[in-house]
Amino acid sequence: MSKEVRVRFAPSPTGALHIGGVRTALYNYLFARKKGGKFLLRIEDTDQNRFVPGAEDYIKSSLDWIGITPDESPWNPGDCGPYRQSERKPMYMEYARYLLEQGHAYYAFDTSEELEAMRQRLTAARVVSPQYNSITRTQMKNSLTLPADEVKARLDSGDPYVIRIKIPRKEEVRLNDMVRGWVMVHSNSLDDKVLMKSDGMPTYHLANIVDDHLMGITHVIRGEEWLPSAPLHVLLYKYLGWEDSMPQFAHLPLLLKPDGNGKLSKRDAEKHGFPIFPLNWTDPISGELVDGFRESGYLPEAFLNFLAFLGWNPGDQRELFTLDELVEAFSIERIGKSGTKFDINKAKWYNEQYLRNKSDKVLAEYLLADLKKENISVSQEKAEKIVAVMKERATFPSDLWQEGRFMVFAPKKFDEQVAAKKWNQDAIKVLTAFSVKLAAIDAVLTADLAREMLGEAAAAEGIKLGKVMQAVRLAITGVGAGPDLMQIFEILGKEELIKRIDFALDNIVAS
Secondary structure (H helix, E strand, O other): OOOOOEEEEOOOOOOOOOHHHHHHHHHHHHHHHHOOOEEEEOEOOOOHHHOOOOHHHHHHHHHHHHOOOOOEEOOEOOOOOOOEHHHHHHHHHHHHHHHHHOOOEEEEOOOHHHHHHHHHHHHHOOOOOOOOOOOHHHHOOEOOOOOHHHHHHHHHOOOOOEEEEOOOOOOEEEEEEOOOEEEEEEHHHOOOOEEEOOOOOEOHHHHHHHHHHHOOOOEEEEEHHHHHHHHHHHHHHHHOOOHHHOOEEEEEOOEEOOOOOOEOOHHHHHHHOOOOEOOOEEOOOOOOEEOEOOOOOOOHHHHHHHHHOOOEOOOOOOOOOOHHHHHHHOOHHHEOOOOEEOOHHHHHHHHHHHHHOOOHHHHHHHHHHHHHHOOOOOOHHHHHHHHHHHHHHOOOOOHHHHOOHHHOOOOOOOOHHHHHHHOOHHHHHHHHHHHHHHHHOOOOOOHHHHHHHHHHHHHHOOOOHHHHHHHHHHHHHOOOOOOOHHHHHHHHHHHHHHHHHHHHHHHOOOO
């Protein structure tokens, strides 16, 4: 039998979760479910200086909102815990020592001043990317250049040190990426990355390799920004003796700015006025509030569908997918290599589709919640009628109320441009005749009956109804455009219509 598929999403709790991170989590989840495997969440908090309070809970809440709950996590541990790297700290040094013993790593005692001096020397020598590598390490203070007794003395006396990987010279490192195919890098372009920091914590490079191996991770699906580090990780798997069980890599394309020029950032979102985080985020230090997709009115299923298409497509014309349908259709092979432009209008389109597909009963709950905030009460029946009329014109749940306020509050002001063009004696005659007809009926006003009566009123005055329809709408709603007018008439009822017509006749000046 083939090995069980196990993937992981491993964010750092350094702030809000970027939309690119949520997409990475989603693709991991879809792949795991498609393969009948497990989706793990691991918190990579080895950099304690960047830890932000509340970030862990934010990550959990974000994934909960879109419905991609991990099979194993700090909140739902399995057999491979702990699921926070800070709680796994004692084990990493064991593997670092193994690398030291095998000659694949070394102690480095360089101070920050000495490292800066090295960078300045290389910069002055016109080295484009100064690195601590197979050449420069021969001129630095480390266990490769210092006598063994001095190294021992430094270690015994507690001198600060880091452990660096010893990158080989003139070696080709290869990996077969599931998205990009074969990637080949010459070791001369790699630097001797720090594996263990002076505070005893591992860097990402060592910790994620050790954790992925011990947690049985079979596929590493992560952002393109980690592709330059992949050759280093391949070497670590080799040096730790885990080459045969090394996971397959898939590096996802970047999310690009709306114009396609560069990686999407928080600043771009602020500039163009769209969210970039799944949920609202308040910076615990500055107190700055950044809007999230949820609080901006996006439905989780719409956000999920939009997210899935940022770099992947099903290979056909379908665009609307439930989560189960995404699982069924998903494949790594359909992920593109090039970056994907972020189009907020497409996100809005998805929201509109999912909003319109909801039942009137569900949509009424959104409307009633907004009405409650303003201490307004309407019946469930009326709320359902209002949303039935408004949902085709709504992008967000809040639009049902914001755009449909005229269903509850009669207009006190009227669009001046429409009034100047359309309000005339013909409109006044038709509305006056219509009001008389309304007052005379005993039947419940329906959309069909309202249409019939309005047509009769216009015909009786010898006026074509089409010429005055915009003025009629203006009198009832205050504006010149909107949803089906006869449906509005039915919802308002005859008494409210008569009141609104009388107010309009008294307050709109005819041209």
